Amino acid sequence: MSKITQLPFEKPIYDIEDKIEELKMLSNESGIDLTSQIETLTKQAEEFKKNLYNNLKPYERIQIARHAMRPTFLDYVKNITTDWLELHGDRAGTDDRSIIGGIARIDNQPVVLIGTQKGKTTKENLEYNFGMPHPEGYRKALRLFKHAERFDLPIVTIIDTPGAYPGMKAEETGQGVAIAENLLEMAKLKVPIIAVITGEGCSGGALGLAVANKVYMLENAYYTVITPEGCASILWNDAAYADKAAEALRITADFLLEQNIIDGIIKEPLGGAHYDPELTFVNLKNVVVKALSELSQLNEQQLIETRYDKYRAMGALNG
Amino acid sequence: MSKITQLPFEKPIYDIEDKIEELKMLSNESGIDLTSQIETLTKQAEEFKKNLYNNLKPYERIQIARHAMRPTFLDYVKNITTDWLELHGDRAGTDDRSIIGGIARIDNQPVVLIGTQKGKTTKENLEYNFGMPHPEGYRKALRLFKHAERFDLPIVTIIDTPGAYPGMKAEETGQGVAIAENLLEMAKLKVPIIAVITGEGCSGGALGLAVANKVYMLENAYYTVITPEGCASILWNDAAYADKAAEALRITADFLLEQNIIDGIIKEPLGGAHYDPELTFVNLKNVVVKALSELSQLNEQQLIETRYDKYRAMGALNG
Amino acid sequence: MGIKEWLHKKREQKNSSRTINTAVIDDEVGKLWTKCFNCGANLPAKEVEENLHVCTKCGYHFRINAKERIAQVVDLATFEEINADVVSADPLQFKDLKTYKSRQKDAFEKTKLNDSIITGIGKINGEKMAIAVMEFAYMGGSMGSVVGEKITRLIEIAIEKKLPVVIFTSSGGARMQEGIFSLMQMAKTSCAVAKLNKAKLLYITVLTEPTFGGVTASFGTLGDIIIAEQGARMGFAGRRVIEQTIRQKLPADFQTAQYFLKHGQVDMICSRDELKEVIANLVRLHSKNK
Amino acid sequence: MGIKEWLHKKREQKNSSRTINTAVIDDEVGKLWTKCFNCGANLPAKEVEENLHVCTKCGYHFRINAKERIAQVVDLATFEEINADVVSADPLQFKDLKTYKSRQKDAFEKTKLNDSIITGIGKINGEKMAIAVMEFAYMGGSMGSVVGEKITRLIEIAIEKKLPVVIFTSSGGARMQEGIFSLMQMAKTSCAVAKLNKAKLLYITVLTEPTFGGVTASFGTLGDIIIAEQGARMGFAGRRVIEQTIRQKLPADFQTAQYFLKHGQVDMICSRDELKEVIANLVRLHSKNK
Ligand SMILES: [Zn+2]
Numbered sequence A, B: 001m002s003k004i005t006q007l008p009f010e011k012p013i014y015d016i017e018d019k020i021e022e023l024k025m026l027s028n029e030s031g032i033d034l035t036s037q038i039e040t041l042t043k044q045a046e047e048f049k050k051n052l053y054n055n056l057k058p059y060e061r062i063q064i065a066r067h068a069m070r071p072t073f074l075d076y077v078k079n080i081t082t083d084w085l086e087l088h089g090d091r092a093g094t095d096d097r098s099i100i101g102g103i104a105r106i107d108n109q110p111v112v113l114i115g116t117q118k119g120k121t122t123k124e125n126l127e128y129n130f131g132m133p134h135p136e137g138y139r140k141a142l143r144l145f146k147h148a149e150r151f152d153l154p155i156v157t158i159i160d161t162p163g164a165y166p167g168m169k170a171e172e173t174g175q176g177v178a179i180a181e182n183l184l185e186m187a188k189l190k191v192p193i194i195a196v197i198t199g200e201g202c203s204g205g206a207l208g209l210a211v212a213n214k215v216y217m218l219e220n221a222y223y224t225v226i227t228p229e230g231c232a233s234i235l236w237n238d239a240a241y242a243d244k245a246a247e248a249l250r251i252t253a254d255f256l257l258e259q260n261i262i263d264g265i266i267k268e269p270l271g272g273a274h275y276d277p278e279l280t281f282v283n284l285k286n287v288v289v290k291a292l293s294e295l296s297q298l299n300e301q302q303l304i305e306t307r308y309d310k311y312r313a314m315g316a317l318n319g
Numbered sequence C, D: 001m002g003i004k005e006w007l008h009k010k011r012e013q014k015n016s017s018r019t020i021n022t023a024v025i026d027d028e029v030g031k032l033w034t035k036c037f038n039c040g041a042n043l044p045a046k047e048v049e050e051n052l053h054v055c056t057k058c059g060y061h062f063r064i065n066a067k068e069r070i071a072q073v074v075d076l077a078t079f080e081e082i083n084a085d086v087v088s089a090d091p092l093q094f095k096d097l098k099t100y101k102s103r104q105k106d107a108f109e110k111t112k113l114n115d116s117i118i119t120g121i122g123k124i125n126g127e128k129m130a131i132a133v134m135e136f137a138y139m140g141g142s143m144g145s146v147v148g149e150k151i152t153r154l155i156e157i158a159i160e161k162k163l164p165v166v167i168f169t170s171s172g173g174a175r176m177q178e179g180i181f182s183l184m185q186m187a188k189t190s191c192a193v194a195k196l197n198k199a200k201l202l203y204i205t206v207l208t209e210p211t212f213g214g215v216t217a218s219f220g221t222l223g224d225i226i227i228a229e230q231g232a233r234m235g236f237a238g239r240r241v242i243e244q245t246i247r248q249k250l251p252a253d254f255q256t257a258q259y260f261l262k263h264g265q266v267d268m269i270c271s272r273d274e275l276k277e278v279i280a281n282l283v284r285l286h287s288k289n290k
């Protein structure tokens, strides 16, 4: 694994770790025994880390969720499935690369897998449009949803998007109606739908793949009606207040679980998925396999009704 | 009505009529009584007309079918329906003007009406792309087919097209798959479908709206797998042999009725629909109303099965 | 003041204003003179109002509030409002420069509504239907829990009573102050539309100035028939956001009703005076034996 | 010569050619040397054949005939041909510069087939399925009554036996010589696919060089999964017709498999050596308990 890019709030950790390295070198060079000092410092570093990562502020989680080395949809595909075959295109002119879909086995169960894809390099990010789909991406997903339904295959979606792309062409070909139709059609699907938000789950662009029987979030993922930057620039008149907006919007997995917006949280390694992708894959796979097994107990009618009831209950009302 | 443009093969008729006019003028100016000569000539003209129009060669019918003053889809809508409301667009970026659809009443029965539209002026022809649809037109039609199905409305299609547009963009957005999906979905529709070929019924472009329970043709319409010009340029190496190709392809309504490809022929006034559009509207409306009434006797299953059986039987085989 | 009383009062005013020259100035009825944003004409407010708040010079459609809309399209005295008292619980205890609570209070003062939508049952040109009208003046017509709940309940009643549904949208999008609850209303209303589809009941949406964001991306564009009111602008993302993203000026007609018609996303454009008849006609065309 | 005998003979030839240096020259097996259209390399015909008729230098996929295709993808000795004897009745008594009858005769001489398609039941990597392969060498793989009928019968058998269907297309389009009967095969085959859909049986189409016109606009693009073979060209209208219509040169990659993938019209591109495994895998992924 290449060196992990450090986030601003992680600086204290890296500073301590640098110091430990320094002491080790000093010890080696000078022959002075610094073992106990190093041990103390290492312990302190561990404590500090735990404390930091277990008390992340919302905007710090967002930075982890957006980390350039965070596993992408295709990483999950590669590591939790077998027999993957990508199925391209909306059959109407476009193969939007920001939403990728296909068929594969998870723990021997064939499923249709659909996810938003981000890149790790500039070139990849341009190919995948930074994980921001056009309407044609949602239409590709819808085509594959219906394919899954015809062949009685469960659907798993993996979501990590800053939102649907706000562009001219996207308006022209119906960003709004494409998302709306996915919400509608997902409500009607006769097969189990499992959605996992692995990074950014922003706005209608995320929801367009997330009307599901079970919705999970990675521990450091966030799920929100608007990006904190967007919210801050409207309500605080300045995008720089994104951290405040992130607090106010209550975008973290624990709150959303508490409010029954999501059905479970998938553990991440300390510091975030990118510190131990393998562990993240295992954790995510286990949750999905369990959900698949649970949902396989329901018949078509039950799948539709429980999905409906879930969303019917969402809202915070008086009177 | 503005003056009718004369077709080449009609020249003899117009010549006689000119002569009659001349005699009339002469009679008026000179005071000589030419009544009997005029009567004789008029009778001759009538005889000649009947003889000509009742023995039209295929390529002459094609010229009538293509006549610039032939009634268009919107003429039929205006004259055989009430409460017409056009429904625009494919909900995905395009409102192809070469296929127009909407909802209206025919003889008080609400129906979904869809047709290819040609213009009568250059400006209109550019707007309607000479009645040559892009894939988005077929997708608009499909959307309206499904709308009709949801609300249990019969479908009436009116077809007059030289074919689906052979352009670069049309290939890009899936001319082939758009037509194919219409054939497939029309086979599945649970409501009555009536198709009327009023002018040109060329190739997959026409068939994409014509998989129906009942298919009718106007007397001078033609229905073919390829334009005679296209066929001639391939098989005779010269489009100028279109008349020969038209003969060989057997594209006229009488042959197609005899072969059970179509279900009936709608009478046109002598010389073609454009000589008496009102009569044409009445004839077409009567046939459609009768078909609607007949098909209303069938349930969903019967509609699908009889439609299937109809196409299942088509083909000319030995062994 | 409930809708019924308001309509009653309004009609009284209208009648009285016909006889009295010194017209009462009323926040809702408007000022004595109305300046047209489009052609600049200064017109008697009464003339504009009687013309359905459409400029008598150029046809410009002024934005109207939900009550005015109901007065215009619903047959006299047939509208029965439902669920008027549903209010948001402020689940996030949201606060930016102001609290959500204070914004709600301000919006209530301005509109006398508990949230940005009015729902009820009424007749349009004699056709009984379930009707919802969004109120842009209430926090930009934003969709939070109340909008989602009231639309869902309206659809459930429509299914129960076998009525068609017509919704007049006007919204800037989701209500940020309700965070994820706001987002979930997109799913919730779409699920309700799914049930309506299954019941094969006609669903008409009328997109009025302006309709954006979460409403465009959920129930707003799920109509079996989508009508855009003349002059309305609509879209998913806002114009400014798009211009910032693509670093390019957008064409003048971008996101207008005409643009959406051309790009296949609305079935038709209706001027305000056509709406009643077209809606009623659509309902009749989609009903058996009518 | 039936398929079985042909396959048998071919295998014998193959075995014998391994030992004998003076290889028999056979129309079907090809000449001793094959020149690659793409890279120009002169390659031993046997080497190219053993590489599935793919250039060993550049990967160029040579067009192969239907029998060769069956030999490549269907498991040894599992192919049972059906409806081999169906022939066209020449319903129009068609004649251009030549009669249809004489063209049929020539095509038969060239291909030893009664029409442009072979259908049957066989196994691909152990998975039993209904298989159709079009033969471009028979009148450009054009679709007339026989193609329509044989595909329909194949689908009917698949439904009866609950088998998936895979069709390898290769066609210039409709068979003009059968006029309207040819056009109607588009409707007929699409109706058959509708029945297959209803039976929830998997339908895979493999578009091979070239696939155009009526086949693209009917059963060819109705696959639940659409595979394009590497190097294939496909489309609705032909390149020349389009260039004449739009009076413009078309880009080099126009209507290639890559172009169709980019434009969302095929699910994937497979090289010839991947086909067997991908098809079998797809069947297994779409079958319960596999
Ligand atoms: Zn004005």
Ligand SMILES: [Zn+2]
Pocket (backbone or CB within 6 Å): D036, D037, D038, D039, D040, D041, D055, D056, D057, D058, D059, D060
């Ligand atoms: Zn080569």
